[in-house]
Structures are given as structure tokens and as C-alpha cells.
Amino acid sequence: MHPGTDGAPQIGVLALQGAFREHAQALGRLGAEVREVRLPADLADLSGVVMPGGESTTMRRLLAATGLGAALHDFHAAGGALWGTCAGAILLARQVTGDSNVPGLPPTLRLMDIAVQRNAYGRQVDSFTAPLDVVGLDAPFEAFFIRAPVMSGVGGTTEVLAEYDGLPVLVRQGRLMASTFHPELSGDDRLHGLFLELIAQK
Numbered sequence: 001m002h003p004g005t006d007g008a009p010q011i012g013v014l015a016l017q018g019a020f021r022e023h024a025q026a027l028g029r030l031g032a033e034v035r036e037v038r039l040p041a042d043l044a045d046l047s048g049v050v051m052p053g054g055e056s057t058t059m060r061r062l063l064a065a066t067g068l069g070a071a072l073h074d075f076h077a078a079g080g081a082l083w084g085t086c087a088g089a090i091l092l093a094r095q096v097t098g099d100s101n102v103p104g105l106p107p108t109l110r111l112m113d114i115a116v117q118r119n120a121y122g123r124q125v126d127s128f129t130a131p132l133d134v135v136g137l138d139a140p141f142e143a144f145f146i147r148a149p150v151m152s153g154v155g156g157t158t159e160v161l162a163e164y165d166g167l168p169v170l171v172r173q174g175r176l177m178a179s180t181f182h183p184e185l186s187g188d189d190r191l192h193g194l195f196l197e198l199i200a201q202k
């Protein structure tokens with residue numbers, strides 16, 4: 001880990017598109033030094049990066065266009081931690097379904113052994129909240145799902161940290177974490193705290 005000058009962890013928030021400001025605020029409240037990431041050079045000296053919710057197809061195009069996709073691969077290979085939330089979880093997934101109508105779409109980062117199906121909770125309930133029991137938290141976390149992907153499979157060494165309706169919604173694999181909901185909208189910083197703990201453990 002790369003502590004900042006005052007010993008605080010230095011964390012990036014991917015700021016190409018989507019709900020990045022609320023993540024930066026949550027991490028700041030927990031004492032992290034936060035930097036918005038738009039170009040490969042912005043990753044220097046960070047120990048972790050949060051990839052927010054938004055529109056994964058747009059983010060995939062921008063990751064390819066900016067060179068950040070390859071840079072995030074290098075960042076992770078060099079020991080950096082990544083947390084993908086909602087669209088960000090789609091970016092981490094090895095396997096994505098629900099993209100077939102988008103021609104010429106660059107691949108996801110394919111770093112994590114999860115399969116996701118985009119927008120698969122159905123139209124009537126495409127946004128909802130649910131209290132989740134999360135491994136490592138002693139009280140439920142109120143989660144906001146917004147046109148969320150369904151995590152249809154987890155493999156390899158992936159651990160399930162929370163489920164909704166019998167399906168995984170928060171998972172961890174080594175230095176990777178993925179949630180299909182928007183943790184930054186709950187006014188509850190405990191999952192950002194878990195990400196900082198994961199970084200401190202490595």
C-alpha cells in the first residue's frame with residue numbers, strides 16, 4: 001500500500017462517467033486521500049480504485065479510448081485493489097450477458113471470476129432497496145439497486161459476502177471486490193470501510 005504523506009491510504013475513484021462524487025465523499029469521510037482517475041497517469045501511487053455505477057457500455061468505450069483499461073490491468077497486477085459497484089462490477093466481470101445489441105463494444109477488464117447479466121432484475125423492479133446481511137458487518141446494510149446486473153455465477157476463489165433473493169450481490173476475490181448495488185447512496189460508509197480494510201490486509 002502507498003500511504004499519503006500523513007499515512008492516509010491514497011484511493012482513486014474512476015471518474016469517466018457515473019456516480020463517482022458520492023464515492024469520493026464517502027472515502028474522504030473515512031480519512032482516505034482521494035483522487036479522481038481519468039487518465040493512466042492518475043493511477044500513480046494509489047493503493048485502490050473504486051469503479052462507480054453508471055453506464056458500463058460508455059465506460060468500456062472510454063476505458064479503451066483513454067488507455068485506462070490496460071493501465072488498470074497493470075495496476076492490479078502490481079498489487080492495486082479494485083472495487084466495482086453496479087456498472088463497475090460489470091467492468092470487472094469475466095463474463096457479461098445482455099450486451100448483444102451493442103455492436104463494436106470493447107471487452108470488460110475480465111479480472112474477476114464472476115458472470116453478470118445486465119439489467120436482469122426486470123423492468124417493474126429495476127430500482128429497489130433491500131437490507132443486506134453482510135459478512136463482517138454486525139447490522140444490515142440498506143442497499144440501493146438501480147438497473148442492477150444480476151450476478152449469475154461466481155467461480156474460482158470468489159467469496160460471497162452478501163446475497164439478495166438467493167443471488168450474490170457483494171463478492172470478494174483477493175484484491176477485488178464487486179457489488180451489484182450502489183453503496184455510496186446509503187449514507188452508510190461501512191462498505192467503503194471494508195474496502196479500506198481489504199487494502200490494509202494485503
Ligand SMILES: NC(=O)CC[C@H](N)C(=O)O
Nearest residue numbers: 053054055056086087147
Ligand atoms: N446503476 C448502474 O450502474 C446500472 C448499470 C447499467 N444498467 C449497465 O448495464 O451498465
